[in-house]
Structures are given as C-alpha cells and as structure tokens.
Amino acid sequence: MNNYEQSGYFYLENFFSENEVAGIEKILIKFHELWLTDHAENYKNGILNSHSLTSGNYLNEEEKITLFNFISQDKFQELLKGIFPNTPIFLNTQLFFDPKSRDQKNYWHRDIQYTGMSVEDQKQAIKTQNVVHFRIPVKSELGIELIPKTHREWDLQKEFDVRNSLKGCNQSDDLERGEIVKLDRGDLLVFSANMIHRGIYGNNRFSLDIIFCDNIPQMKNFVDRNNLPSSKVFEAIRNKKIFDFL
Template sequence: MTGYKEQGYLYLENFFSEFEIVRIEKNLDKFHQKWMEENASYYEKGLLNSHSLTSGNYLNEEDKTALFQFITQDKLQAIIKTVFSETPIFLNTQLFFDPKNGEQKNYWHRDIQYTGMSVEEQKVAIGNQNVVHFRIPMRKESGIELIPKTHREWDLPEEFEVRNSLNGAVPSDDLKRGKVIGLNRGDVLVFSANMIHRGIYGQNRFSLDVLFCDNIPQMRNFIDRNNYPSKEILENLDNTELFGL
C-alpha cells in the first residue's frame, strides 16, 4: 500500500469478500431504486451519479447502520491510515451508474475544479488539501482512467486544454498519460480527488464511492452533517474518530 503517496492511487483486487459485498448491496439497490423514481428527469438529462446515501429517508436506520458499519470497518481503516498522514473525516457517499444515453461522453476533471477556486488557488490546494475516493464496484466494470502523480502535479498544457475545453479540445479527448484501471466486484480503487481522472462508462456499472477528507476548516465547510450517523447508530460503530469524535 506504499504507492499512494507517489502515484495518487491504490488498486486492491478482491479486497472485499462476497459476504461483505452482499451485506450492503441490497441497501445500495434500495437507495438507487428510490433515487431513480424521484430523479427521473435528471437521469434523462444525463446525470450519472447520486450522493448522500446516509441522509434522507431512502434508507431506514437499520440500512444506514449497516452502511456505516461497512464504512468504519477496520480493514478500510487500515488503508485510510496509509493514505492520510493524520486521521481524516468522513465526507460523503456516492453511487455511480451509466448515463441513460449510451453515446454520452465522459470527461476528464479534477474534483477541485468545481469548488469555485481560481486556477492559482487550485494549484496551491492540491498540495495541502486532500479528498480521497474509495471506489467499490458491485459488478465488473470498465473502471476509471487516471493520470498518475497528478494528485500533486499540475496538468501538462495539453491536459489543461482538454480538461477545460480550450483551443478546440473537449474533455472527452484521449490523453497520452491516461491509465485505465478496470474493476471487478470486490475490488477497491483508492484515488485522490485532486488528480486528473474520468469514469469509463458501460457494462452497466454500479459502484459505491466513500469519500474521506482532511480534518481541516477548508474541508469541513463542505460537510453536510445530515450525512453523519445519529447518536444511536454511533453506538454500534467502530472508528468513530472518522466523524470528528
């Protein structure tokens, strides 16, 4: 697990057992079905992910408890300790699926480009602010394409143009340094949200992302406490320091 700090990602095959995946899969399916019913118009317009599985009323307390127990389990905590130099805090959950339109193009991006920061501010922030995705596929999928080391290094000129649709480039253009990592059920891909990456659509993908971030004021501003466990759920969890406790 030593490669993350240099490369910006870790790929761990067969990390979760079938039992562990099945335990949360039914809750993910339940959330997704209800989300699709209420957000059909957004799905029609091209949306390809949902978020905040642990807030709202799509899941009951028992469902949320199972999901939080999965998130806080010791084997995930072991990875977290290798990725973060200090204890991070839980940020959110997301589900990723295919867009309705099979011809919809994917797009290179850094998550930080959607925060409202200027380019110069982004260049500084990737050196001292960390958000990390733990991607856990429920089925075999084409995975993620990423550019190693860009969690700490800025774009090459071509990459910046593609990511920002400059000089005739578009975000779906191929990039020379891209590395595709296909995923299977039970795998986990840990990657920095700071790095240049894009999802690869197809194969009816259905993946859970669990996000953690540095426990610093700049990051805490993005946390919705409605996504955090209730007092009753906390009593059934390990590693509650992930919620700033």
C-alpha cells in the same frame, strides 16, 4: 499502498469477500431505485451519479447503521493511516452508474475544479490537501482512467485544455498519459479526487464511492451534517472517530 503518494492511487484485487459485497448490495440497490424514481428527469438529462446515501429517508435506521459500519470498518482504517498524515474525516458517499444515453461521452476532471477555487488556489491546494475516494464496484466495470502523479502535480497544457474544453478541445478527448484501471466485483480502488481522472461508461457499472478528507477547516466547510450519523445511530457504530469531528 506505498504507491499512493507517488502515483495518487492504488488498486487492491479481491479486497472484499462475496459476503462483504452482498452485505451492502441490497442497501445500495434500494437507495438507487428510490433515487431514480425521484430524479427521473435528471437521469434523462445525463446525470450519472447520486450522493449522500447516509442522509434522507431512502434508507432506514438499521440500513444506515450497516452502511456506517461498512464505511468505518477496520480494513479501511489501516489503509487510511497510510494515506493521511492525521486521522481523516468522512465526507460523503456517491453511487456511480451509466448515463441513460449510450451516446453520452465521459469527461476528464479534477473534483477540486468544482469547489469555486481559483486556478492558482487549486494549484497550491493539491500539493498538501487530501480528498480520497474508495471505489467499491458492485459489478465488474470498465473502470476509471487516471493520470498518475497529478494529485500533486498540475496539468500539462494539453490536459488543461481538454479538461476545460479550451482551444477546440473536448473534455472527452483521449490524453496520452491516461491509465485505465479495470475493476471487478470485490476489488477496491483508492484514488485522489484531486488527480485528473474520468469514468469509463459501460457494462452497467454500479459502484459505491466512499470519500474521506483531511480534518481541516477548509474541508469541513464541504461536510453536510445530514450525512453524519444521528445520535442514536452513532451509538451503534463500532468505529466512531471519522464521524466525530463537528
């Protein structure tokens, strides 16, 4: 964990027991199957993740309470204290899976590049702002490739060109500084969304990402209220603080 500020990520092997993973697995599979039915065309066209598991009608109230309690569990709270200067807030959830086509290539990116911010503003924001993924693989997967330290440092020129498909480069081109972190069921990977990274497809990957961020106005603008607990569900959650900020 002490590595986070220096490297932008850390990996904890066997962080979850089999019972802990199994406790949410059926909920994730249910959401995913319903989502695939409603988004069959998007899946066919290359989409490889879904989001907002805690909103909508795919999950019932009891399932949402289970998921919110998993998201706010004590073990996570301890890790978050070592990453964020102040108590963070819950931003969203995502499920990651393989694309429908085996020929689809992965792509280097920083999540911040999709916010509409200028490049100059992005360069400044990554120095202080924190958006962090907790990745929980339900199946053993080939993992994620990360470029250490880029959660606070800007791209080398080649990395910028590849990430943005400039000067004849492709987003899937290999980068010299990339480090692959393989993941097994029960592991936890914590990494900055601001760093340069890409998923590694294959092995029928199926992973839950829980995303936390700084409790600041710039981040709150990206929060969808529908992803937060209803008043009834809120009362049933053990650790409420990361959801109680609007």
